[in-house]
Amino acid sequence: MNWKQYVPQVIAELNELQTLPKTGLLAGGAIANKIWEKITKKPMPVNDIDIFIYDKHLEPSNSLDIDKYKNYIYSKKDVTKNFDSYAGIRYESKHSKCYKIEKHSRDNLLNFVNYTASTTDYNIILESFDINCTQVGYNLETGELLFTDGFDKFAQTGKLEIMCANAPAHTLIRLLKKRDELSATVAEVEFKYLMAARAQSYDNFIRHYFGEKY
Numbered sequence: 001m002n003w004k005q006y007v008p009q010v011i012a013e014l015n016e017l018q019t020l021p022k023t024g025l026l027a028g029g030a031i032a033n034k035i036w037e038k039i040t041k042k043p044m045p046v047n048d049i050d051i052f053i054y055d056k057h058l059e060p061s062n063s064l065d066i067d068k069y070k071n072y073i074y075s076k077k078d079v080t081k082n083f084d085s086y087a088g089i090r091y092e093s094k095h096s097k098c099y100k101i102e103k104h105s106r107d108n109l110l111n112f113v114n115y116t117a118s119t120t121d122y123n124i125i126l127e128s129f130d131i132n133c134t135q136v137g138y139n140l141e142t143g144e145l146l147f148t149d150g151f152d153k154f155a156q157t158g159k160l161e162i163m164c165a166n167a168p169a170h171t172l173i174r175l176l177k178k179r180d181e182l183s184a185t186v187a188e189v190e191f192k193y194l195m196a197a198r199a200q201s202y203d204n205f206i207r208h209y210f211g212e213k214y
Contacts, residue, residue, distance in 0.1 A: 003155040006038035007031075007145050011138060014049060018109045020140060025052040025122045027137030028129065032151070035136065036182055039155060045181065048111045051140070052125050058100055058116035099124055122146055130171045132161045133178055160186045165197035 014020060014030060026049065033044040099117035106112070117124055123146060126135045132150030139146065150163045160178055165171055172194050179186050 001039070001156055003035055003039055004145060006035055007138065010034040010038065014046070017046060018049065018107075020049070021051060021110075023053070023141045024112075025125060025137045025146075026050070026140055027052055027122075027125055027146075028134050031138055032134050032136050033182070035155065036133070040158075040183070042183070046109070048106075049109050050111045050113060052113045052115060052122070052137075054117060054120055054122075055102060055114050056116050058098065058118050097124060099128070123148075126151075128164055128166075130162060130164045130166070131175060131178055132163050133182060133184065135163060154184075158182075158184050160184050160190065162190050162193050165194060168194040168198040 010031060011020070011026075013034060014026070020026065028050040030046045030049040033046060037044040097118055099115050102114045102116055104111065104113055115125075122137060122139060126137055126146060126148055129135045132148070132154045135148040135151040137146045138144070148163070150161060154160065160175060160182075162171060162175065172191070175186060175190065175194075178184060
């Protein structure tokens, strides 16, 4: 399925909801849901429109300050093979590639997220999103479409997969919400993955506590 054909129409429709800025990365639920709307021919919600804005360079280091953000992640590698032994779960250092969210601001539907990063490559943002159905973005300055293999797989199959489990308890809530919101499917292995991530070295995760939203 060539879902990319819908992107110009999706951007135009989001721009009608609220005028989009000329720079930054439009990414996450708004563009993802609208693409899925075109694929399924069913209306999908747009709760807000996330715009990520790169502010300045962030020098990677081994400091605790960096560790609190994106230095450590859980990621999957062949998790469907022999999952009962938790094969495929790895804890990896990201000292050469990290970003830090500096502030949020809101303008009606627009949710601006300012960040510093060790790279200007917007893919660092998409790769940090926890569920495959959100890993798509649009460079507002260049018109370039960005997406991961995980999002492409979701667009083709409608199957939700966990891509990053930095906050497994929060991701569980989001996973169930996305399943119902998008009428998508979730394999049992995804819940096992979150259980395993939650059980291992939880002190190193960000978002230890539930906020009012959750």
